[in-house]
Amino acid sequence: MxxxxxxxxxxxxxxxxCDGTSNIIVREKDNMINFLIEPEKNSSSTIYFSxxxxxxxKKFTINIxxxxxxxxxxxxxxxxxxxKQSVEIKTEINHFVPHCNSKQIWRxxxxxxxxxxxxxxxxxxxxxxxxxxxxxxxxxxxxxxxxINTKPILEIYADDVKCSHGATVGFLDNEALFYLRSRGIxxxxxxxxxxxxxxxEVIHVI
Amino acid sequence: MLIIKNLHATINNTEILRGINLQINAGEVHAIMGxxxxxxxxxxxxxxxxxxxxxxxxxxxxxGKNLLDLSPEAxxxxxxxxxxxxxxxxxxxxxxxxxxxxxxxxxxxxxxxxLDAFEFMELIKKYLSEVGMDEKFLKRSVNAGFSGGExxxxxxxxxxxxxxxxxxxxxxxxxxxxDALQTVAKGINLFRGKDHGVLLITHYQRLLNxxxxxxxxxxxxxxxxxxxxxxxxxxxxxxGYAEHE
Numbered sequence: 120m121x122x123x124x125x126x127x128x129x130x131x132x133x134x135x136x137c138d139g140t141s142n143i144i145v146r147e148k149d150n151m152i153n154f155l156i157e158p159e160k161n162s163s164s165t166i167y168f169s170x171x172x173x174x175x176x177k178k179f180t181i182n183i184x185x186x187x188x189x190x191x192x193x194x195x196x197x198x199x200x201x202x203k204q205s206v207e208i209k210t211e212i213n214h215f216v217p218h219c220n221s222k223q224i225w226r227x228x229x230x231x232x233x234x235x236x237x238x239x240x241x242x243x244x245x246x247x248x249x250x251x252x253x254x255x256x257x258x259x260x261x262x263x264x265x266x267i268n269t270k271p272i273l274e275i276y277a278d279d280v281k282c283s284h285g286a287t288v289g290f291l292d293n294e295a296l297f298y299l300r301s302r303g304i305x306x307x308x309x310x311x312x313x314x315x316x317x318x319x320e321v322i323h324v325i
Numbered sequence: 326m327l328i329i330k331n332l333h334a335t336i337n338n339t340e341i342l343r344g345i346n347l348q349i350n351a352g353e354v355h356a357i358m359g360x361x362x363x364x365x366x367x368x369x370x371x372x373x374x375x376x377x378x379x380x381x382x383x384x385x386x387x388x389g390k391n392l393l394d395l396s397p398e399a400x401x402x403x404x405x406x407x408x409x410x411x412x413x414x415x416x417x418x419x420x421x422x423x424x425x426x427x428x429x430x431x432x433x434x435x436x437x438x439x440l441d442a443f444e445f446m447e448l449i450k451k452y453l454s455e456v457g458m459d460e461k462f463l464k465r466s467v468n469a470g471f472s473g474g475e476x477x478x479x480x481x482x483x484x485x486x487x488x489x490x491x492x493x494x495x496x497x498x499x500x501x502x503x504d505a506l507q508t509v510a511k512g513i514n515l516f517r518g519k520d521h522g523v524l525l526i527t528h529y530q531r532l533l534n535x536x537x538x539x540x541x542x543x544x545x546x547x548x549x550x551x552x553x554x555x556x557x558x559x560x561x562x563x564x565g566y567a568e569h570e
Contacts, residue, residue: 292413292415293376294413295413295415297375297376297397297413298409298412298413298415298467299415299423299427300396300397300398300401301373301374301375301397301398301400301401301406301407301409302401302423302427302430302431302483302487303398303401303402303427303430303431303434303487304398304426304427304430305398305430306396306398308426308430309398312418312422312423312426313415313418315417315418316415316416316417316418316466317417318417319417319418320417
């Protein structure tokens, strides 16, 4: 990963870096790693998550509870997995109070026989008016044997909120591949450029 | 430079090209005109090596090499450049990075040294101004969110930067306003010269007012049915394609 703003970046776990809130609890048990984040009032935090190499059969859960107003959390998550790597990622964002923002951008790149399950749940409680919650999960399958299951879930009980979620799964764009190759770029390099382009959205900010 | 002999090609089992013969020598500008569905875009895609097109008969020689044996990147390295009708948008891939990678890949294959970031910037700035593009285009993703005119300018920018031997411009003039058309034409004129061949593929005579062709061919139903000089283009503009049916 390219680190551009290292100012206040802390290593929370091998899979997580954080800039902002210090209220993060990590629990590890068997094959589960749970992150519980409860941002302070008027705080702004950025979480960077990525699956370390050679990790497999792990379940990651990221739970964010907005208990105090005017807090915002951005999550940039990447899972790029290969061979027979298999991971499960679940996020649950609880907006309990008004005026909080959560933004999640997740990108998955799956090679070979890799398998990922992604579930992103956003719950906006009845009192959590003026919530802004967004979730985007896009996946790139680089092999016909790779597998991704993605499930974005929105539960909204308040009526004055801005929420969006979306998930996509696709293969490399053949048109883009041809375009790059027609400019003299080798097939392998064109491949790498497109994969890099796909994940740039989550890594160029780090 | 380019010799096409009795070229037949199909897509999805439908024969689109039905025996094309064409020779383009260095220094010549050829225009192929034809109505929709005549095979213009198929011809340019077959030349650039796009998948899905199957050549069933005939051959294409480019500078003595059998073009049909080469991958798209090998064709680019050999000196073929296709300015595309619909340049693809590639979000996340920086335009400047793309241009530099393409240029260095081609330079390397020619045995020339790769340009570093400073040398590249110096070179690209020169061409940017030729096609009326701002430096901020370099910072954007390849064609992502570009207007039709900006995409076509970006194609001509690549043409000037990569300096191929043969430029194939597939309806580079379509959807352009007069200003963009003139800029694109200026870029093509800058490229044309005694060592370069140009193949303009177009519906209209409009572009040919700005880039004067040496030869004009009419493509109908996958065959070149008439060839002539620029007067032929004017004739078509006046009378349409119907009389050639």
